[in-house]
Every structure is written in C-alpha cells, then in structure tokens.
Amino acid sequence: MSAITEARPSASKVYQAPGNPESPVKVKPRYENFIGGRWAAPVKGQYMKDFSPTNAEQFTEVPRSTAEDVEMALDAAHAAKKPWGETSLAERAKVLHQIADAIEDNLEMLAVAETWDNGKPVRETLAADIPLSVDHFRYFAGETRALEGSSTEIDKDTVAYHFHEPLGVVGQIIPFNFPLLMAAWKIAPALAGGNCTVIKPASTTPWSILKLAEVIGDIVPAGVLNIVTGPGGEIGKALAANRRISKIAFTGETVTGRLIMQYAAENIIPSTTELGGKSPNIFFADVMAADDEFLDKAVEGLVLYAFNKGEVCTCPSRALIQESIYDRFMERCLERIAQIRQGNPLDLSTQMGPQNSKAQLDKISEYVHIGLGEGAECLIGGKQPNLEGELANGYFFEPTVLKGHNKMRVFQEEIFGPVVAVTTFKDEAEAIEIANDTLYGLGAGVWTRNGKLAYKMGRAIQAGRVWTNCYHVYPAGAAFGGYKMSGVGRELYKATLTEHYTQTKSLLVSYSDSSLGLF
Amino acid sequence: MDHQTVAPITATPTAVDAVTKLRQLRGSLVFYQSGGCCGGSLPMCFDEGEFRIGDNDVLLGFVVDCPFYIDPRQYERWKHTQLILDVGEGEPQGFSLGPADGWHFITRSRVFSPEERVALEQGGIP
Numbered sequence: 316m317s318a319i320t321e322a323r324p325s326a327s328k329v330y331q332a333p334g335n336p337e338s339p340v341k342v343k344p345r346y347e348n349f350i351g352g353r354w355a356a357p358v359k360g361q362y363m364k365d366f367s368p369t370n371a372e373q374f375t376e377v378p379r380s381t382a383e384d385v386e387m388a389l390d391a392a393h394a395a396k397k398p399w400g401e402t403s404l405a406e407r408a409k410v411l412h413q414i415a416d417a418i419e420d421n422l423e424m425l426a427v428a429e430t431w432d433n434g435k436p437v438r439e440t441l442a443a444d445i446p447l448s449v450d451h452f453r454y455f456a457g458e459t460r461a462l463e464g465s466s467t468e469i470d471k472d473t474v475a476y477h478f479h480e481p482l483g484v485v486g487q488i489i490p491f492n493f494p495l496l497m498a499a500w501k502i503a504p505a506l507a508g509g510n511c512t513v514i515k516p517a518s519t520t521p522w523s524i525l526k527l528a529e530v531i532g533d534i535v536p537a538g539v540l541n542i543v544t545g546p547g548g549e550i551g552k553a554l555a556a557n558r559r560i561s562k563i564a565f566t567g568e569t570v571t572g573r574l575i576m577q578y579a580a581e582n583i584i585p586s587t588t589e590l591g592g593k594s595p596n597i598f599f600a601d602v603m604a605a606d607d608e609f610l611d612k613a614v615e616g617l618v619l620y621a622f623n624k625g626e627v628c629t630c631p632s633r634a635l636i637q638e639s640i641y642d643r644f645m646e647r648c649l650e651r652i653a654q655i656r657q658g659n660p661l662d663l664s665t666q667m668g669p670q671n672s673k674a675q676l677d678k679i680s681e682y683v684h685i686g687l688g689e690g691a692e693c694l695i696g697g698k699q700p701n702l703e704g705e706l707a708n709g710y711f712f713e714p715t716v717l718k719g720h721n722k723m724r725v726f727q728e729e730i731f732g733p734v735v736a737v738t739t740f741k742d743e744a745e746a747i748e749i750a751n752d753t754l755y756g757l758g759a760g761v762w763t764r765n766g767k768l769a770y771k772m773g774r775a776i777q778a779g780r781v782w783t784n785c786y787h788v789y790p791a792g793a794a795f796g797g798y799k800m801s802g803v804g805r806e807l808y809k810a811t812l813t814e815h816y817t818q819t820k821s822l823l824v825s826y827s828d829s830s831l832g833l834f
Numbered sequence: 835m836d837h838q839t840v841a842p843i844t845a846t847p848t849a850v851d852a853v854t855k856l857r858q859l860r861g862s863l864v865f866y867q868s869g870g871c872c873g874g875s876l877p878m879c880f881d882e883g884e885f886r887i888g889d890n891d892v893l894l895g896f897v898v899d900c901p902f903y904i905d906p907r908q909y910e911r912w913k914h915t916q917l918i919l920d921v922g923e924g925e926p927q928g929f930s931l932g933p934a935d936g937w938h939f940i941t942r943s944r945v946f947s948p949e950e951r952v953a954l955e956q957g958g959i960p
Contacts, residue, residue: 363925490872517872518925551929569905570868570878570885571928577886591871628871674924674938678875681942685915688945724943727911729874754869754907800870800907 330661339424349528351391352537358383368434368669371708377521380545382553388541392484392511395538400481400509411456428526434669436660448499454791455507472827479817481509482561486554491517492626508816587804592757595750596631599763625733629758638739669709676710679732691719756798760786843895845919852933867904873927918942
C-alpha cells in the first residue's frame, strides 16, 4: 500500500469516463455472460441496466440471467474440469502468472472501469484494488507451483500418500464493494486448486469483471472461468443450491450467508462465508506520547473509516479512544476528516467517491437518523454534500462522525458508509469489553507504542484479523476471515488453497503380499 | 399504553400494499432481518419454507399475515427500536424477493420511548 503515497497528487489528473474517446476504457452498449471461453447471450434474452453511481446514469447493460444460464455455465465448467484438474502444477501456475501479468498490463484500464462501476476513487483502484488483484494471482501461482502433499511410512511395507485433489466445480458469489478484488480473492485459489468456477458478481457492479474477462478470457482454458450476471433472487439459488457444485463461497450479509450454508447442508458440500463486521479501532493514550510520524499514522488510522467510502466489511466503523487523550486526539482526527476531498472519483485527487447506489445512500441516512434518535451526537457530516454539475445526482454522503456508546444500534450494525461511531474507554479491560461486545468478529485495529499491550489486546479481541499499528492492508499471506457472525473460513493465505479449495486423498498402499489372517 | 398498541414490527401503507400484492402472486411469504455487510440492514423476503426458521429465531410480528423474524442475538441489540417495513428503489440484495422490478424491501427504525419499552415488557415481550 506504499503506492498510495505515490498517488498523493502533485499534479492533478482527471480520467475521462468509460466510453469517452479519451478514456482508457471502451464501453459496449451491451455485454454478455462469459461462459465456456466465449461470450454467451442469456438464454431468455433479458438484460439489466448498469448505472454509474457518479452521475446515476446508465452506461451499459448486462445479462439478467436465469437458471438456464447457470446450467449452461455449469455444463462448460464440468466439461473443463477433468483436463484442468489434471493440468500439471507448472502449467497451472503459468496460467495464474499470465492472468496476473495481463491484469497488470491493463492496470489503468481496469482501475478506471472499477471506479466507474463502483464509485470508488481512482487513486484507490490504481494504488490498491488492481495491484492487490495482480499480487493475489501471483501469490497463488507461487503456492500452486510449490504445492506439496505428504507421505507417511506407516510400517516398512505400508505407506500413506496424501494428495491435494481438486474439488471440481465451485460456485462463488461476490459483493459490490470491491468487485475486481473480491473476484481475484475467489478465482485465484479456486483455479490454483485445479477447480473450475462459476462466479456471480453483484447486481450493481456486474461490469468490471466482464472487462476483466476481456483481458484474461483467452488465457484461461475454456470453461475454467465462467461469469454469469444477474440478480441474486433469480440466479443465486440456482447456483448455490445446485447439485452440480462441489463447494460454495459467499461474501455478503448474514441472512444470505445462512441460506448459503443451508443449501450447502442439503447437498453436503463445504461452504465458506464472509459476512461483514463492526470492527473496533482502538487508540491507547500512548499514541499521543509524541507528536511524531506514528501519531500522524494513528490519526490516519482512525480516518481510514472513509476508505472506499466506508463500503468495506472491515470498515473500522467503531473508534474506541482512551479517555485521557480523547479531546486532543479527536481534534486532530476531525481536522483530517474535514479535509477529505470528496468528488469525481475519476479525479486523481479525489479521496472519497459516491456510495455504490441510491439504496446504500438511503440506508446511511436512515442510520444517521437512528443514531441521532438514540442520542448520538453528530460531530461532523451527517448529510449529503451539495456537489455541482454532473455530480449533483451522484450518491454522495459526507464523512460523518457520531459520538455515543456501544449499546446504540449505530455501534452494533454495519452501516456500510463513511460513518464512524466514536466512544471512549478507561483502561485495557474496558477496551476489550467494548471491542468484543458485538455480534461480529471480522476485523479490529489496535494502536499503541507498547508491544506487550498490543499483543495482549490482539489475543483478547475476538476477531479474525487484528491490525496492529496499521489498518486496511490486505496482503496475500495474511489470513482473513471471521469469528462469530462474521462467517466461516479464511482467505488470503497459504492454507486457503489446501483447506478450502482442495480435498485430501489418502492413498494407503500395502507393499506386502501377506494377508491379514482375519478371514 | 398497553402492549396492543406498541408493536415491535409495523409497516408503512406502501409496504402493506406491496406485501399484499406479492403474497397474492407468490403465496405465503416470510421476512427475516439481515445484518452484516452490503445488504446487511435489509429485511430479506422469501417464499415460505425457503429459509429454514430455527427454534431460536425470534418472531417479531406479522406484516399482512407474513411472519417477520430476527436472529435472537440481533434482537437483543435492536429491541429498543421499532422496526418499520418499507420499500425503496433498487434491486433486492442477496436472494431476497422484492415487491416489484427495481424495488426492494427496507427496514426503517424508530427508537421506543421509555413508556413504550415498559408497555412492551409488560406485554410479555422480553
């Protein structure tokens, strides 16, 4: 993420919107599903509009697929599964490397496309989303080439050989907040394990993954990667409850996650889920022990709730500040928040773009309303900005701070917007109590100059990822996943491949001719 | 104020209309309040029987004749507010049904007054 500092604007640049002759991104009026290595029109011929949240205007259309399209995709995946499953590790790794290289060669184009479909600022897609996606494929390429099973000499005539075998065909359903990065997090380990995938992007961001398919479609053997777009209500169950998948992976909210697990239970297949969180970001008094680079980092650490306009499962949406520094620390943070540049996400100097949809915008407003009703104090923001021109209809919401206590709903629920709920704590024990008083356990942040305290806090917090003196970094190699209602399973690390995208074959071989003497 | 007048779940007239129409189209429906990321704060709408209801799920009440459930752990943290079913623009999230093309169900909320909380508790709702 050091690349972010390179994106701090010295000269400003504004990319042209996709479709504009000067844009790095071309747009067709209509896209198809990507099935069996080619573009496939939806069987029932229905399409749905895709809008940019920047100006609320439609810019293309994509398939509004039905169960028939899911079946077609599964046909293609099953046809490809044996040859891909038998592809050598070296060849599989090579394909993953080629995918990474192709994404990297098209970094700017994909970054601008992602910005336009989702609303996130181009300085983030250029510095984080796309480079992380590239690295993800490289990480799993490396792991694939070096994949080892194991063997055990049971006795001098008996050996157990363990192989990591593909699951076969997997179903994957991803959310709107990081369309390309979430696609990379799912596709890379799936392909690395020798599986074929049918993946469904979110309805409000169905397009950037199709642009990705334009870039990598020829690299992946036909049928290994299949993309079907459409609303979850139409095709979600058709994929997740299908008898022809060997595993389902889902990132989204809790009720759908539970339904996914229910369908998986019916078919007796594994499922992995990532369902969001209400991550506490904890600042101990010693961060203000000096007015130095680290304090500056800690201030940014709190303000990171605005990253990706707060539409992150691990948004540090609860800030817990030690009482003794609250006034001084909050003053610094509010100053920084007031400086956040909100506007056209294609402008390299913009730090916050629009929320992903009107529905998201309405939800954020509703939460601010609930928070105020519960007695929270709005310290900054709490409303839509008045942007002009093209942006006037965009789904923008000001970075907001609500001060209150941990029993309020705004402290308990994922608002999924640029809203941080702030409270204070007295000591380590109270920090732990507040941090863990949540249904969720996906992320957390701990900020202190004291290594022992950091370690104790990190081990006490019931979350799958505890950032310590940092936040919002997602390198491959660091496990990521939930405790409690945040879901089941771990992505982003070595064991993701062997735990979740392969199955173990134990070949138990006897080299002896002697019978057991039982019968 | 007695518990009959204080309901944990209610609905706007638009939502009642939408649920009535959807019910006529599809048969019995069930609502389940979601949490977490993306569509987390939305009430998910399913055909009856699609989403397995467990022994621990909390029945908040009915909209038209459709039951509205919430996770018991979530209920503990939401019970000081009244949930109001409404409709909003945008496709449903997850696998939820929606009232009409391009529309989805949403949950609005209102904080209960202390008197209302007492009335609810006296009505046997914990």
